[in-house]
Amino acid sequence: MNGAEILVQTVIQAGIEVCFANAGTTEIFVVNALEKIPGIRPMLFLFEGGCSGAADGYARMKDKPAMTLLHLGPGFANAVANFHNARRAGSPIFNVIGDHATWHRPSDPLLNMDLEGLVGTVSSWQRTNQSTDRISLDAAEGISAALPGRIASLILPSDHAWTQPSSAEICAARFSFEPAEKETIENAAHLLRTASRKALFLGGRTLRKEGLLVAARIAAATGCDLLTDVFPARMERGAGYPFIKKVPYFPESATALLSGYDAFVFAGAREPVSFFGYQDMPSLxxxxxxxxxxxGNGLQDEAEALGGLADALAAPSDPLLDSPLIASYRRPPLPGGALTAEKVCQSLAALQPENAVIVDESLTSGFAYYDLAAGVAPFTLLTLTGGAIGQGIPSATGAAIACPERPVINLQADGSALYTLQALWTQARENLNVTTLICSNRSYNIIRVEMSRAGFSPIGPVAAPLMDLGHPDIDWVKLSQGFGVPSIRAYTVEEFAAAFSRAMAEPGPHLIELVLT
Amino acid sequence: MNGAEILVQTVIQAGIEVCFANAGTTEIFVVNALEKIPGIRPMLFLFEGGCSGAADGYARMKDKPAMTLLHLGPGFANAVANFHNARRAGSPIFNVIGDHATWHRPSDPLLNMDLEGLVGTVSSWQRTNQSTDRISLDAAEGISAALPGRIASLILPSDHAWTQPSSAEICAARFSFEPAEKETIENAAHLLRTASRKALFLGGRTLRKEGLLVAARIAAATGCDLLTDVFPARMERGAGYPFIKKVPYFPESATALLSGYDAFVFAGAREPVSFFGYQDMPSLxxxxxxxxxxxGNGLQDEAEALGGLADALAAPSDPLLDSPLIASYRRPPLPGGALTAEKVCQSLAALQPENAVIVDESLTSGFAYYDLAAGVAPFTLLTLTGGAIGQGIPSATGAAIACPERPVINLQADGSALYTLQALWTQARENLNVTTLICSNRSYNIIRVEMSRAGFSPIGPVAAPLMDLGHPDIDWVKLSQGFGVPSIRAYTVEEFAAAFSRAMAEPGPHLIELVLT
Known part of the structure; x- marks a missing residue:
């Protein structure tokens, strides 16, 4: 029994089952402990942004902490962008980062860097383990800190991992939500009863099944509208769920919607902020x-608090299936002809199977999808919560590991996909049911839009190559096959539909490059 | 004229010619300024680790600051691992990181994170610009701080970039090396004169042409050996240069070599430290x-200081071409048959053209290369200075941009290549003369070696997949073609030699997957 084995036992006892890993020499004692003590399945990603993105997708679907195992500062650095997204998503993640032996680090070996400073940029909880005897306590406290939906990072020096502890005692992770304050619930109820133009703004756990149905009851009781932010972490959608208006991306459209209300109740949501700051535009x-x-603060269960609000409002508890608030089954027709961004969205809404998990990192290509998918068979939507591109492929991988029985469909912008495409290989290795739909517009189109908004159009010959992903064109069919994922290219809706149907029928991952005109 | 244009003018005046970029909305005013003011060529990378790695390779070859343009915290985070390598290499790099408008950041928009904290993990100089009127000064001071071989990072809020300055004055970057202390030179001369078993340990600028020839003169005068660390940043090698012993990677072999000396003069080099800490092994x-x-401290020119040392020793100034200290032309024969790691090294030494730049991130596959290439036609060697894998492809790309007339050959481990393979696309777009040799052993072999050293062998079924890059095999030919780089697979030395010969003859990038047995 050494410190690494104590760590693995603590983590298993806390209910963690998988570990998204890219280990190096400083983690080999943990790797060996994972071998010796059955209970956790480590899973390799070829780049650490895959580990962090997968942990995020897994945590959103499982509602329990995802574990990563990462190598020193550079390994953690590669994972930061997707940890940023995970932090914004409120995903519970427990990281173990191997560090140099404590007596070795003062010599500043080549791989040494400011690991604590780096870890602090995305972690809500962090600790550098101070002795083997504290490993179990540190791991249990870290997992407990992660449970409400935060990133907890434990730095484990390799000498502490290879040393014998003086006791084999295993500490338990513990967390329970605080109760919502009664007064806040009453204030919210009062606001919804008395205001004339009012919205219930949903986030976090209120966008799951129970929360949404409670929100519909509140809407029925008070006449409030139901809103959510532009990038929800996880949201149940489709027929049988209430339709939730999403705040638009650009501040002009967002304020046009939001200025229609004089009162808001936020449930597990932040107040909306413009994605970027523009000249002469508001920030808030x-x-x-x-x-x-x-x-619902971060330590309360906002879905439970929403239930309290419904009770305070004496909202009807009947099923609301026939209410106009609830989306009835309505699937758009399959369009035809050459693919455009809009036709991709409509085709996906027309074709997606019941119970799908849609991981949407489509950016400008997917603007139409949200409304088109309002009444399709029930599905789960995950989006790019932190704006750090490269979230889609890893996160879809993690969602598929969490839900092996569900079809995972990644509606994916090409430029963003190129950030973390290595996670396709993990989809192939683990034979995951993920279908990646690359919206190939061969540009960072959002920057073109922003250049045009700033008055910089036409875009000149020096700037244009910074937004252009052609010259040469990326061949996604080859990239996908290079990582072991069967792939095909579609130019028309008909080709897309045929390829999609095969992808849904066959187990394992697929990639379809959708060439947009 | 706005702040972004002031920035670009300052940077041009400081002699910067290219900008390794992946810009977003917060940088569009800088992008527009690059369009309006001719003088800097921006170059797109599909992932920021490509920008930082290319900046490092470019700076090592040009000995002048490389510029990057990066997007907010997540963009910088993706670049950190290769900045870590650049920091260890002593590469001068000037980063401009666009940030949210100053009045927008307090609202904590989704892409906001602890950018200052993140930048601080790898920068020797950093500043957040406080007003448009200070942009030129900040940029000039940042470039000046980078010049001795450091990373300087300027965070530029987008509102400062789009605002008009009150003056169009452009500040100049300035730097000159400090003179070496005479007393230190005398101490070094005394040590080399009086010690019996002595070594001159070279690093930094002493590994360029002049430094090496001065080192040979010192060796001729004093009988000292010439050493360097396991991962030199840039080193001239081959026939006509003195042979420099490299400290071995593992501490057992390193101390076996180093214990043979009772005195060392370090010139631009750190004292050697074990790459990792092992049980019952030394750190220093x-x-x-x-x-x-x-x-040679960081602010002195260590090559010039070495010249002072040679003078103090009254070292012979004659050409040393016939001295046994200097490698005479000696090219190993081309082996034959199925490729192994050793045969790849011998084949490369046998085939590489004169004046090549060899970017070596081959790790365990390349252990034999250093000695085999000692007497080949003169070439430049760049290595993985910080141990953060994923340096090779980007760094080779930057070296080729710096030296378009030279053949760049990237001897590359497969696992490391997968970290930043997106830079292949920039090689294709810019039609760079880079030939990537993927040493495809389908494993993180160094971790297998370390597991075995720790006594964890055979490696069990849970741990093995964490080191195995097969299942499924990566198809490098398809990955390379997917990014627009012509590619071929070789199983034998004969196939390698034929493919290599074609790659050297044809302009533009090539990739050869070398399947090792």
């Missing part, structure tokens, strides 16, 4: 005169 | 009783 999208109440 | 590879003198 609400004005001070718009009244607001927040329920 | 020298013992306190071994005498040492250091010449």
């Amino acid at each position: 999208l609400l004005t001070p005169d718009q009244r607001r109440v927040h329920i | 590879l020298l013992t306190p009783d071994q005498r040492r003198v250091h010449i």
